[in-house]
Amino acid sequence: MDMHLKDKVVLVTGAGAGIGAATAKLFVEEGAKVVVADYLGDAAGQVAAELGENARAFTVDVSKAEDCKAMVDFAVAEFGGLDVLVNNAGRGSLGTVETQDEDDWRSIIDVNLTGVYLCSKYAVPALRKRGGGAIVNTASNIAMAMAIKDRAAYVAAKGGVASLTRAMALDFAADNIRVNSVAPGVIWSNYYNKMLTQVADPEAFKAGLRARAPSNSWGEPDDIASAIVWLASDRARFAVGTMLTVDGGASIW
Incomplete structure (x- = not known):
């Protein structure tokens, strides 16, 4: 299916690996021009190099206003404008409201x-x-009517992303700017590869991840990339303020 993205200019944050990298790759395959932005500049550069002439790398700390402004300015300067923004950058850590370090929160x-x-x-x-x-x-499937233990800050942040998405959708619909979110479940990534080296029983750990969903499986970055690209395309022209859940059924489990 043609997503009508040829020559569209796309900016993807958190694109140095995982969902972001898969999303940048799929946009380029659909004919778009992509800025691969990540806190880790070397990772962004490697992804952009692999994607070829229609990709550029940019090092960004999305928590800093000056970085975000410079990133958008870079996209406009390199490719002549901006058509799509994918806010994918994120991080998390263990902790409850009692145990979470304030700086980490x-x-x-x-x-x-x-x-x-x-x-x-x-x-x-x-x-x-x-x-x-x-x-x-x-966002995340935990931004729905569910949560996970020992992730208080992450759950709070992703719930905020879901709500902010709806607010932005209302604020900018009249400007023909559609704002939506995607809500992944467990998506296999380098994070989980690292976890396998830290747990006593890697196979039991993987079985536990699969058991979170009725499909008895986890997702791959490409699964979320496909959802993001569809939401960004004109094929989703009537999707406004939507949270598209892609979690193997975990949120109804």
Whole structure:
């Protein structure tokens, strides 16, 4: 199916690995021009190099306003405008409200939630200049009527992303800027590869992840990339303020 993304300019944060890298790759395959943005500049550069002439790398800390503004300015300067913003950058750590370190709490909120605000703040004028566009935010299935233990800051941040998505959708619909979110479940990534080296029984750990969903499986980055690209495309023109859940059924389990 043609997603009508040829020559569209797309900015993806958190694109140095995992969901972000898979999303950047799929956009390029659909004919778009992509800025691969990540806190880890070397990772962003490697992904962009693999994607070829229609990709550029940018090092960004999405918790800093000056970085977010510079990133949008870079996309416009390199490719002539901006049509799609994918707010995918994120981080998490263990902790309850009792045990979470305050600095770590602030960092998780700043990257996962404030980063969406800052990137969108500077992207909206650029999108408006093109006559509209799309913003897709990466939330989580825990932003629905569920949560997970020992992830208080992450759960709070992703719940905020889901709510902010709806607010932005209302604020900018008249500008022909569609704002939606995707809600992944367990998606296999380098994070889980590292976890396998830290647990006593790797096979039991993997079985536990699979058991979170009735499909008895976890997702892959490409599963979420496909959802993001659809939401960003004109094929989803009537999707406004939607949270598209892609979690193997975990949220209804």
